[in-house]
Amino acid sequence: MAAETTIILPVRGFESGKSRLAKILSVQERTALNARMFAHVFAVAREVVGSDACLIVSPSQEICDLAESVGAQGLIEGGYGLNAALEEARRAVRARGSDGILALSCDLPLLVPADIEALLGAAHDVVLAPDVEGGGTNALLARGSAQIAYRFGPGSYRAHVHEAESLGAGVAVVNRPGLANDLDLPGQLSLLNNLGGGWQPAA
Ligand SMILES: Nc1nc2c(ncn2[C@@H]2O[C@H](COP(=O)(O)OP(=O)(O)OP(=O)(O)O)[C@@H](O)[C@H]2O)c(=O)[nH]1
Numbered sequence: 019m020a021a022e023t024t025i026i027l028p029v030r031g032f033e034s035g036k037s038r039l040a041k042i043l044s045v046q047e048r049t050a051l052n053a054r055m056f057a058h059v060f061a062v063a064r065e066v067v068g069s070d071a072c073l074i075v076s077p078s079q080e081i082c083d084l085a086e087s088v089g090a091q092g093l094i095e096g097g098y099g100l101n102a103a104l105e106e107a108r109r110a111v112r113a114r115g116s117d118g119i120l121a122l123s124c125d126l127p128l129l130v131p132a133d134i135e136a137l138l139g140a141a142h143d144v145v146l147a148p149d150v151e152g153g154g155t156n157a158l159l160a161r162g163s164a165q166i167a168y169r170f171g172p173g174s175y176r177a178h179v180h181e182a183e184s185l186g187a188g189v190a191v192v193n194r195p196g197l198a199n200d201l202d203l204p205g206q207l208s209l210l211n212n213l214g215g216g217w218q219p220a221a
């Protein structure tokens with residue numbers, strides 16, 4: 019039977035992601051950091067919906083192989099950035115009949131299962147989790163025919179609200195620490211204290 023909600027996890031190659039941290043972390047350190055954050059978010063997603071309701075979209079064969087080794091679906095993207103990758107993933111998910119599609123960022127060190135459950139429990143067609151500043155979108159759940167265009171990039175939260183309003187879809191907003199605190203900048207590295215070791219910068 020098709021899953022009620024499928025979670026799409028978009029992830030850049032571990033070596034290339036989090037380029038805004040390149041001034042303070044080496045490529046090896048950023049690789050470890052990205053791998054650690056992905057492992058965390060993926061584990062939480064699997065705990066809530068199960069591996070077979072997770073689709074990882076990435077330019078990295080290694081990451082897709084990793085996803086498939088634990089029963090999730092891996093999809094290699096065509097290479098045109100985050101929004102295009104998510105659209106490709108959404109087509110794949112819809113082809114298998116899932117009703118709800120949750121696009122979830124993989125840079126959320128504080129994420130816990132109750133965060134995803136809060137998104138799934140919101141009774142609206144479009145459910146958004148903005149970042150702490152209200153600029154970006156860290157999670158976007160769209161149900162049924164309310165499949166709004168992905169507008170990730172600067173100001174994406176307002177853009178997603180606008181897309182939903184244009185479609186006449188009801189919007190719920192979920193504000194929780196685990197969803198709002200994405201890690202982008204050096205000043206946010208302390209968020210990683212929530213995770214175990216494996217990413218620490220060299221002394
Ligand atoms: N598949 C895929 N995922 C992406 C792409 N760009 C960003 N992501 C993922 O989208 C989520 C949010 O991305 P950002 O906060 O922009 O992270 P980032 O691109 O690694 O960070 P910067 O390089 O500092 O901009 C993370 O899970 C990223 O891995 C892309 O082109 N393709």
Ligand SMILES: O=C(O)[C@H](O)COP(=O)(O)O
Pocket residue numbers: 123153154155156169170171172174175200202
């Ligand atoms: O809304 C977005 O585009 C993504 O969450 C990434 O935003 P960020 O680069 O501010 O993390």
